[in-house]
Amino acid sequence: MADLNVGDSIPELRVTPDKYLPHRYAGASGDFNPIHIDPEFAKAVGLPNTILHGLYMMGLVARSATDLAGSDPKALKRLSVQFRGMGAPETEIVVSGTVKSVDGDTVVIDTVAAQGDNQTIRNAEAEVRL
Amino acid sequence: MSIKTEAIGKEWPATTYEVGKEKVGEYARVIGLDNPVYFDREAAKAAGYRDVVAPPMFCVVYSAPALAPAMFDPEVGMNFAAMVHGGQEFEWGEPACSGDEITTVAKCLEIFEKDGKGFYVFETRSTNQNGDEVVKGTWTNIVRGV
Numbered sequence: 001m002a003d004l005n006v007g008d009s010i011p012e013l014r015v016t017p018d019k020y021l022p023h024r025y026a027g028a029s030g031d032f033n034p035i036h037i038d039p040e041f042a043k044a045v046g047l048p049n050t051i052l053h054g055l056y057m058m059g060l061v062a063r064s065a066t067d068l069a070g071s072d073p074k075a076l077k078r079l080s081v082q083f084r085g086m087g088a089p090e091t092e093i094v095v096s097g098t099v100k101s102v103d104g105d106t107v108v109i110d111t112v113a114a115q116g117d118n119q120t121i122r123n124a125e126a127e128v129r130l
Numbered sequence: 131m132s133i134k135t136e137a138i139g140k141e142w143p144a145t146t147y148e149v150g151k152e153k154v155g156e157y158a159r160v161i162g163l164d165n166p167v168y169f170d171r172e173a174a175k176a177a178g179y180r181d182v183v184a185p186p187m188f189c190v191v192y193s194a195p196a197l198a199p200a201m202f203d204p205e206v207g208m209n210f211a212a213m214v215h216g217g218q219e220f221e222w223g224e225p226a227c228s229g230d231e232i233t234t235v236a237k238c239l240e241i242f243e244k245d246g247k248g249f250y251v252f253e254t255r256s257t258n259q260n261g262d263e264v265v266k267g268t269w270t271n272i273v274r275g276v
Contacts, residue, residue: 028156028157029190062161079219080268
């Protein structure tokens, strides 16, 4: 288990969702909003193409946070995010973060999920019990 | 500015969701999680869980159905064409495991206008069959041009 100090970077998580990932996430989550799975619908409402589910990207942020605690799900006590940019399939997502505070066995991580310069999730704060 | 605020404090009927082993595994695979506690009952029990355990963010699967009627309630009156999911917070308690019956109640916490945008903040509280709180969610939707 990592010994983390304020200001430390956490290991980056890099994931490239394939073209059909939004379909699988829709099935797994029950969120079939057509902006995520139907290119014609997405374009008709002014989007460049289908976009990733924000909660899928939040799932990746949660994954990077639990990875700090040996991938134990109960280590993640709280996660708060702001959705900003839209995420696109077939583009690499990089989840990165730094340690904001340490209190006993509990760390708070500031996290960002980005595709290139496009920060899709920012001001994410994860509280993890190590 | 004519944002409707009479729904603040309103609660909607509870929904119940039974967590299933294969549904947990399906969700975990999509997120790319490979800890066997999400797939294998014996591995989950060896790690101290009652059964296959749900990844934390699986909470959206069992809590979102309680929120749907709130989102579509005319008393709330959100304009979906101009709505984005602006922010989300979850605080987890007791882990959710396969076989759990999770009951979720949604409530409207806040509706306010800021910088020409409408902010609609909902809370979901999910408890398991033993009455233990599993997760509390705070969902913020932002509507442009209210």
